[in-house]
Amino acid sequence: MRPILMKGHERPLTFLKYNRDGDLLFSCAKDHTPTVWFADNGERLGTYRGHNGAVWCCDVSRNSARLITGSADQTVKLWNVQTGAQLFTFNFGSPARSVDFSVGDKLAVITTDPFMELTSAIHVKRIAGDLTEQTEESALVIKGPQGRINRAVWGPLNTTIVSAGEDAVIRLWDSETGKLLMESNKDLGHKKAITSLSKSRDGSNFVTGSLDKSAKLWDTRTLTLIKNFVTERPVNAVAIAPLLEHVVLGGGQDTSAVTTTDHRAGKFEAKFYDKILQEEIGGVKGHFGPINALAFNPDGKSFSSGGEDGYVRLHHFDPDYFNIRI
Secondary structure, eight states: OOOEEEEOOSSOEEEEEEOTTSSEEEEEETTSOOEEEETTTOOEEEEOOOOSSOEEEEEEOTTSOEEEEEETTSEEEEEETTTOOEEEEEEOSSOEEEEEEOTTSSEEEEEEOOBTTBOOEEEEEEOOSSGGGOOOOEEEEEEOOSSOEEEEEEOGGGSEEEEEETTOOOEEEETTTOOEEEEOOTTTSOSSOEEEEEEOTTSSEEEEEETTSEEEEEETTTOOEEEEEEOSSOEEEEEEOSSSSEEEEEEOOOGGGOOHHHHHTTTTOEEEEETTTOOEEEEEOOOSSOEEEEEEOTTSSEEEEEETTSEEEEEEOOGGGGGOOO
């Protein structure tokens, strides 16, 4: 598997997202400039200029017409994917950490960080079809728990919102009323901050990665713990394969704690696990620092990773990957 190295960011990567068709890959980094690439050959198509801070997260609409990005500059922006034009800016009083379009793209869920006197919050915004009618009003604001919410995504049929973050608890909210429906079991759940959350293709389950050196698979409707994947270092990024029953984890220690032996020991590889048996089946090395972002192409035939080293590595699977037997 020869990776394609994509160098377009000057700072560490924070998030990767494929569009629905799997032909475009969007990358976010701490260098203020989200970038779009061709997903087959890694050619850079363009950048989205306008943020003044690290861009933490992005999502792309179902028809690949609009991109939404959340940034440390306290704004969330809507972009025209094709032209790179800014369509609308939502302003917040604190950094925007996570963004996610609902099914149908009529709503977006946005999380904001605790900042000065503000607590963390989950905002639901209506996204107008005609952007001349777009307003900054929130359809719903849920005042969050203590600590940062690192990720919030829509549950099945947009009826719920799943959130997770620094307090290591996963919460299920009613997306109409903002009522807290459920919390994950503290004894079974993560022991340290949850860094990442990624849904399966059909949305029926999701996987969370945590600084407690594990990833866990949960049922979206009941928050029942299904599987547990244990590794020997903090997990910063997780993704579920759309084709095979695989989960991929990426991470590594904070750059401050890294020694030269970590790189040689392969501490920065993307590790693949069997989703059912919970066993490690292989790893992909290459990054010179912790992995912060992982994404599978919707066709299941390739995946990409983004690291602290500023590179996006694009991997097309060899044919024998699809015949792995444990």
